[in-house]
Amino acid sequence: MAYPLQTQMKTSKWLKKMNLWKEDLYHLIYPASCLCCDKELSIGMQNICDICDANLRFTYFEKFNDPSSLDKLFWGRCNLTSTCAFLQFEKDSSTQKILHAIKYKGKKDLAEEMGGRFGERLKQNQSKYGSIEVLIPVPLHPKKKFIRGYNQSECIAKGIANSTEMIVNTGFLTKGVHTESQTKKANRFLRWDNVSDVFHLDVNKLKDVKHIALVDDVVTTGSTLESCIQKIHQVLPEIKITVLSLAIAK
Template sequence: MLTKPASVFNKWTRDLLHVLYPQNCLICRHEFNQSKLAVCPVCISELSYTNFEAYSEATNLDKLFWGRVDLSGTYALLRFKQQNSTQQILHELKYGNNPEIGLHFGRELGTILKQLPAFSDMDALIPVPLHPKKEFIRGYNQAEIICKGITQASGVSLRKDLLKRTSFTESQTKKNRVSRWDNMQNRFALRTQQEHNLQHLVVVDDVVTTGSTLETCVRILRNQFPKAKISIAVLAVAE
């Protein structure tokens, strides 16, 4: 069978572009063969997806907030484990100046959320805010980047005008649940007291461990939106 000239030309063009602009994995940043995916096959194989969308019973993320705050839904895309690609994703997103990875997995997250009955009527994505000083140092708010990816996939509006961080906090990484809760008190506030016609708010963050940060944000929003649904969506949940 003769190869069509157009196919040969397209392949030659792709090969040339790959040489001039090699494709690098968003996670490990190693070069790999051309693909529509932004993550190399090795890193994809190491990802641990929660598959919460297939659960008929409460997930560990649901249970984490039982008796703490009233939520309409919870969802996490990945399971956070030490020394796997999920840990590398979070590190690249927070400290590797790699916002594209947040957009990529935000789009994955948004694609799933819009298909879930519990999230079908969501009308506002609220990123957990960073203090302006920390956001300046980092260059962006990783939760906001994830929200932008969700918006691209779902069309739901990003609303970063509702919550603000009022004080600079030290890292939460090595704190237990009680210490994290104490550290979060009075750290967030509403940006405005104006009424908004919002029916279902989704608070978004990169990773949830003890849930203290998200719980604080939900409590503040509940005071302003007593009748609205409030849900939580995160890139990863720690095990």
């Protein structure tokens, strides 16, 4: 039996109220704190407080006419169509804490949220980023992904896709051999040597696509991306490749 519309509306209003009370009560018992400064967050806020958010240092690379430090990092190493990074990485900064939470504290929602904000920025420069069709997250080794439970670059890519017309593809580029943690490697040559030839391509997963973007969480030396780009261009020399990184440590 269907209830009259008025009764249905009353019930849904009442349910909404109940949910709000439940949220308030939960917050009272388990107050969430800011990931960056540990201060208690007010109701409705997630992950970062307003002050820490206001302290984030953005690169504004999307507005650059001249080459950015991220463009220059790949000069002479591989052929890129464009690049962009959202945040400037600094030691002990909010950005470092955000990246840490995204990578090691299971903060997938934060990765998606940041990706979404990054996507909004990319939309401001259609001539540079408007033709990107597919987002390719830099893959993790399956063993590493199993231990962590997710690939943070994939979550960032999902966020970018949510606020743009781009779509995410995780089947085209995958990782094979397990490599030693790259942070332990001292110089770029060793790092490159360490990651070379461990990526696998499935070109069938990417038919008729002209412009892709590789998505990463943070760029330091760029060696992993360089390895991916070279591998892709060996197989698909005509394809346009853009690098999108949530942060740059340069």
